[in-house]
Amino acid sequence: MKNSKNNPFQVVRNAVNTIFANKAILFPFSIILFTQFLILEICFFIPQYPLVEFFGPIIRAFYSEQYLHYPANLLLLPQLCQIAQIPVFIFLSSYCIGFAVSIIAAINEGKPVEVKKLARDTFGQYIHLVLATLLTYLLVTGGFKIFQLVYERALEIRSTSGKFFLLKMSVIQGAPYINLLISVFFSALMAYLIPIIILEKKKIIAALIGNFKTFFKAPFFTFSIIFIPSIFYVPVLLLRHNLSTIATFPELSVILIILSLFILFIIDSIVYTSLTTYYLVKKEDK
């Protein structure tokens, strides 16, 4: 697998070709996707027997009775899925991404992909992987919270024309896309953490230092590798925030969730393949 070193488009294109040539890379991401679909199914059927017997009191306590009835439950569904994804991201995705990095490394070295062996080896670094994703999650969430303060301040702007009004509308209308950029930025900041933990067998602190060293050698390049595939998520954001037909077709929210899960599956596969192959090439050059 060869990379044009400083061209992020080339790196991403090569990653896509690598995935097509070695579909085993998709296996760990498929595990994440399967789990996410299972969670979606459970959240979807919460208002119905038999799940309502267990989840009903929880929904009533934290939200209200109306979200156990059609179609209000479908309005709550994206939020429920998002909350359920947090432990999946920290405890499962961390492992699966590490597993994927192991597979990519094996392919790069020309070794056979022994799935069970690689899965076992990855498990040896599980604690550090969990800490790495927890740290990334906290950073991204922190970024979202800071933007939320900016958003709330923008809402207070009373101008109805001029530069302040423009600023207000940019923040309000652009909120979903700004959040996407924040997520991409902080993901880029921690982009090499998991590859270093798996490939260098380092613990979390050493991996963090290695991550920042690698990131700051090519910050824009790293940001671009993550940003380019993330553009595929923009249509989902456009659909989600501009469709009034959800009122007459509530199931559209479920379709959007399914679509977004598939797109995230593709984005994650491309991003981590790109990052890992780029890191391996840099390592070979040294």
Place this chain on the structure above:
Amino acid sequence: MKKTYLTFVIVLVAVFLILFFLGQRSEYAAEKALWKINQQMMEVGKDPNIVPDVTFLKIHRQYKEFTRKHAKSKLAPVANILSARIFILKKDFDKAREILEEVVEIYKDEPDIAVQAVSEIALTYQQQQSFLKMVDVFKRMKNEYPTTELGFLAPLRIGQFYASQNELTQAQRYFNEAIEHYNNLIAQNADDQQVVFNAMRSKAVCYMGQEQWQNAVDIFGEVLLKFAESELLTGAKAERIIKSINTISMVNIKSYEMPIKIYTQFIEKYPQHQFVPSLAKMKDSFVLLEKEKAIIEIK
């Protein structure tokens, strides 16, 4: 790996199918089905004049099919009533009333549901502008379903209807009848807190309809003091009563004496009550306003 992918797909499909079929007899399935039919009725309701007759009949058949398929659902009575409402949209009021009388007969042992169907009959007469027949239906609700919420409010609604038509003599007459009716209910059901609570509030609204503002504030104040520690006086209901006392005093009576008196009595009688902090603030504001008003009058 292919086996694993196949396992994933099988597990997802199996979980979906199991949960889907288990949920088919649940209330949720009925809610979803009824919502979809209601959406069609909403579309028709936007401009019923351009909708062909066959569409009304199709929606009516869907409601009937719903009541057959989900006979045990809590939504079956709603669907029955809505199956008549489609004919109200079509302006076929006789057909609507025929269906509603059938609903009354079906639910004759369930007065809370039957009275809703009777209330819809009143709506058909209102739409036809047969106001005398509408009033007769309100009287029917009052006589045949006195313990239901709609039956309870029926005497008040008659007075409010005539007031809205500017027929003040008739309005006064029916408000007086309603007040007498509620007084009788209070006397006959002195031990039933729910009846007394609702009757007193309805009586106060009657006085408001008659513009007897002092009496209205007196009754509202009495309700607040009598039911302060009852579960019947929820936060929302208390808020509405307090708002009514304040608004009537400020706008109609133009004096703050009554609310000051009521809130002072409340604070003295229930010093630990959760409403006391906000009532104390209101009372202090009114005392200040009353002093300022007195200064202006002296000047």
